[in-house]
Amino acid sequence: MQEVNHSSVAEFILVGFSAFPHLQLLFFVLILLMYLFTLLGNLLIMATVGSERSLHTPMYLFLCALSISEILYTLAIIPRMLADLLAARRAISLQACASQMFFSFTFGFTHSFLLTVMGYDRYVAICHPLRYPVLMSPRGCARLVAWAWAGGSVMGMVVTVSIFHLTFCGSNEIHHFACHVPPLLKLACGSDVPGVALGVGLVCITALLGCFLLILLSYAFIVAAILRIPSAGGRHKAFSTCASHLTVVIVHYGFASVIYLKPKGPHYQEGDTLMATTYTVLTPFLSPIIFSLRNKELKVAMKRTFLSTLYPEKI
Template sequence: MCEENQTEVTEIHLLGFRGLYEYKSLLFIVLLLTYTLILAGNLLIILLVSTMDHLKTPMFIFLKHLSTADVLITTSVVPMMLHIILFEEGTFSLWGCILQLYFFGIFGFVQCFIIAVMSYDRYLAICHPLRYSSLMGPDLCLQLIIGSWSLVIVLLLSEFIFIVQFNFCGLNYIDHFFCDFGPTIKLATSDFISILTMEDFIISIFVLFFPFAFIILTYFCISFTILKTSSANSKRKAFSTCSSHLTTVCLYYGTLITVYMAPSDESSSEINKYRSLLYIVVSPLMNPIIYSLRNHEIKRAVRKVMSHVFTNESKR
C-alpha cells in the first residue's frame, strides 16, 4: 500500500523525445516511413515463406518466425512512439505499461533463440550435409520453434507475476518512449525490487549470453569444416550460405551490446533512450534487406510474385 503522503499510480506518462519536439514533423515522417518499410519487408518474407513451396525449408521457416518477432516487437512500441512525437507526450495505464514491458521482452528475447536455432541449422547443413534432411526434419524444426517461444514466455511470466504485485506510488512519468524495464521498475516502491532486478539479470544472462555462446561455438565448427574443404568454390558457396545469418547475428547482438553494455549513469540513460531505436527500428528494418539482397531463393520468390502481378495486370 502507498503511504499517506503518496498517490497510487494508475497511469504512466511517457515523456518521449524531449528537446527534439521542434523537429517533430520530420521525426514523425521518418519513423512512420521506417515503420511502414519494416512491416512491408517482414510481412513480405512471412507471406513468401508461407506460400512458396521452395521456401518451406527449415532455414526459411526460422526466418519467417524471426520476421514475425521483428513485426511484433516494432508494433509493440512504434505506434505509441508516433503518438508521443505527435502530441509531445503519451499516457499508458499502469497495466498497459506492464503488459508492454512483458510483451516487448518476449518478442525481443525470442529472437535470441531463433537466431541461435538458425545457426544450428547452418551447422547441420555445412558440417553434416549428408544427414541434414534426417537430422533437421519437420518435427525437430517445429519443436525448436515452439520451444523457443514457450521458454521465453514461461521465463518472463515469472517476472510479470512479480511486477504486478509491486506498489507504484508517487512519480508517474518515464523519460522514455516506451515502458522499458529499468525506467518502469524505478517507479515501484516494493521491498523486493532488488530480487526482481537480480532475477532479470539471471534471465538476461540465460537468454542472451548462452544463445550467443552457442552461436559462436557453431560458427567455430562451421569455419573449421569450411577451411578443411579443398575446393575454393565449395568454400565460397559455404560462406555464402552463412553470410546473411552471420550479418543478422552481428547486427542484433551489436545493437544489444551498444545499449546494455554502456555505463548506467544519468547521462548514458538519456543516450540509451536513443540507442534503443537500434534494436526497435534499425534491426527489424535491416533483416529483410539482408536476406532479400543476399539470398537467391528469396530473390527468385520476389521475382515470381512480381511476374505474376504484372501478368495479371497486363491481362486486364
C-alpha cells in the same frame, strides 16, 4: 497474464522524445517510414516463402517464423511510440504498460531463440549434411519453433510479473518511449527492488548470453568444416548460406550490447531513449534488407513474387 500489483500509481507518463520537441515531427516521419518498410519487407519474405515451393526448406521456414516474431515485436512498441510523438499527453495505464512489456519481451526473446535455432540449422546442414533430413525433419523443425515461442513467452511472463509485482510510488514519469525495465525500476519503492532488479538482470543476461554463445559455438564448428572443403568454390558456396544469418546476428547483438553495456553518463536518460531506437526500430528495419540482399535464392524468388503480384498476366 497475471493481474498487476496494486500501486499508488494508476498510470505512467511516457516522456519519450519530449527532450527534443523540435525534432518530434522528423522522428515521427522517419520512424513511420522505417516501420512501414519493416512490415512490407517481412510480409514479402513470408509471402515469398509461402508461394515458392523451392523455399519450403527448414532454413526458409525458420526465416518465416523470424519475420512473424519481428512483426509482432515492432507491433508491440512502434505504433504506440508513433502515437505518442503526436500526442499532447502520453499517459499509459498500469495494465497497458504491463501488457506492452510482456509482449515486447516475449517476441524479443523469441527472436533471439529463433536466431539460435537458425544457427543450429546451418551447423547441421554444413557439418552433418547426411543426417540433415533426419535431424531437421518437418516435425523436428516445428518442435524447435514451438520451443522458441514457448521460451519467449516464459521470459516475457517472468520479467513482467517480477516488475509489476513491485509497488510504484512518487513520480510516474517513465524516461523512455516504452515500458522499459530500468526506468520502471527507478519508479518502484520498497526493500525488494534491488533483489528484483538483480534477478531480472541475471535472467535476461543469462538467456541472451546463452543464445549468443550457442550461436558462436555453431559457427566455430561451421568455420572448421568450411576450411576443410578443398575447393574455393565449395567454401564460398557453404559460407554464402550462412552470410545473411551471421550478419543479422552481428547487428542484433551489436546494437543490444551498445544499449545495455554502455557506461551511464550524466545525461544517460536522453541518450538511452535515442540509442534504444537502434534496437527497436533500426534492427528490425535492417533485418529483411540483409536477408533479401545477402541471399541470392531468396532475392530472385522475392523479385518473382513481387512481379507476379504487380503483373500477374505476364508471369
